[in-house]
Amino acid sequence: MAGTVMPSPIRVEENETENIARIKEIKAERGDSLIILAHHYQRLGVHQCGDVVGDSYHLCKAAAHTEKARDIVFCGVRFMVTSAAVLCRDDQVVYHPDRNAGCPMADMANLPQVRTSWKELGEVTETAKVIPVVYMNSDLDLKAFCGEHGGIVCTSSNAAKVFDWVFERGEKIFFFPDEHLGRNTANKYGFKGEDIVLWDPKQPFGGLTEAQIQRAKVILWKGYCHVHTRFTPEMIAKARTEHEGIKVIVHPECTEDTVAAADFSGSTGFIQDYVRKMQPGDKLAIGTEVNMIHRLSVENPDKLIIPLVRSLCPNMFKISTGDLRECLENLDTWEPVKADPAEKQFAKLALDNMLACAG
Numbered sequence: 061m062a063g064t065v066m067p068s069p070i071r072v073e074e075n076e077t078e079n080i081a082r083i084k085e086i087k088a089e090r091g092d093s094l095i096i097l098a099h100h101y102q103r104l105g106v107h108q109c110g111d112v113v114g115d116s117y118h119l120c121k122a123a124a125h126t127e128k129a130r131d132i133v134f135c136g137v138r139f140m141v142t143s144a145a146v147l148c149r150d151d152q153v154v155y156h157p158d159r160n161a162g163c164p165m166a167d168m169a170n171l172p173q174v175r176t177s178w179k180e181l182g183e184v185t186e187t188a189k190v191i192p193v194v195y196m197n198s199d200l201d202l203k204a205f206c207g208e209h210g211g212i213v214c215t216s217s218n219a220a221k222v223f224d225w226v227f228e229r230g231e232k233i234f235f236f237p238d239e240h241l242g243r244n245t246a247n248k249y250g251f252k253g254e255d256i257v258l259w260d261p262k263q264p265f266g267g268l269t270e271a272q273i274q275r276a277k278v279i280l281w282k283g284y285c286h287v288h289t290r291f292t293p294e295m296i297a298k299a300r301t302e303h304e305g306i307k308v309i310v311h312p313e314c315t316e317d318t319v320a321a322a323d324f325s326g327s328t329g330f331i332q333d334y335v336r337k338m339q340p341g342d343k344l345a346i347g348t349e350v351n352m353i354h355r356l357s358v359e360n361p362d363k364l365i366i367p368l369v370r371s372l373c374p375n376m377f378k379i380s381t382g383d384l385r386e387c388l389e390n391l392d393t394w395e396p397v398k399a400d401p402a403e404k405q406f407a408k409l410a411l412d413n414m415l416a417c418a419g
């Protein structure tokens with residue numbers, strides 16, 4: 061079956077060809093003063109318009125290091141765009157084609173909850189030895205909280221290095237808001253059993269005993285990505301039965317049993333690199349957002365690339381080529397994304413720590 065391109069996961073947008081042609085025209089007119097950043101989970105058409113395409117870590121790095129561009133248009137979800145607004149220079153402006161593109165996982169932790177949890181932690185353990193680690197998929201005020209408390213921002217591509225960074229400086233990690241990235245990284249790091257505990261922010265002291273908190277090395281927030289927790293070990297077994305010799309790769313936001321059942325797990329950047337190294341005729345089932353899998357399948361018609369199941373992120377999907385075109389055609393009046401100055405200073409500390417921790 062290798063050589064079969066996966067059909068589009070969704071109906072192709074009306075006027076897509078026309079929109080892409082107009083976007084390319086505007087890009088040519090604006091030259092180096094404009095850069096378009098596009099996340100791997102964007103629709104194929106939007107992806108084709110990106111000057112830089114990558115995972116959240118690489119896109120934030122691009123925003124921090126782009127020299128000539130004054131206008132940065134970010135096709136991704138809100139937490140990525142606000143991070144870019146913190147990392148770019150003061151003379152650069154960041155735009156989001158659809159400000160409603162948020163992230164339900166990011167919404168699973170808010171600042172009052174994190175502050176309360178930190179205070180409770182301080183009642184039973186020495187928080188001077190606890191390093192807060194916030195996943196990139198979070199609001200800016202949580203990144204600022206981490207910067208203010210000696211912490212760091214983590215992405216799925218640098219999580220292992222972040223764990224090294226933390227244990228060079230402290231004795232415990234307080235990791236939010238994705239339980240699964242934290243747990244899968246902790247497992248790879250060699251932590252077991254009582255080293256890892258789950259903090260439920262809806263319960264006093266996270267629903268944990270004093271002894272559990274004191275013994276733990278990794279305290280994980282009870283949050284998850286609904287796109288990635290859909291994948292199961294049963295789906296992996298089914299893919300192996302239906303396609304002899306197929307390899308399976310999943311994103312570390314999947315549950316630990318799914319990660320354990322797969323051949324590999326890694327960020328979207330890791331998945332893309334793996335596909336680049338595949339040989340014609342190779343087969344791969346992937347557990348991540350379906351638009352990325354569709355694109356990889358279209359770009360590699362000589363390989364079989366399929367999703368474990370079609371799992372779409374409705375927020376990443378919000379940005380269409382029509383939205384991008386509208387944003388670019390009205391850039392001079394489009395509302396820029398600005399970081400709150402009070403949050404910016406500390407959020408930048410945590411993001412700079414992330415960038416220094418090479419991914």
Ligand code: SF4
Pocket residue numbers: 137162163164165166197285286287288349373374375376
């Ligand atoms: S894929 Fe999951 S974590 Fe990423 S933006 Fe969508 S809901 Fe959020």
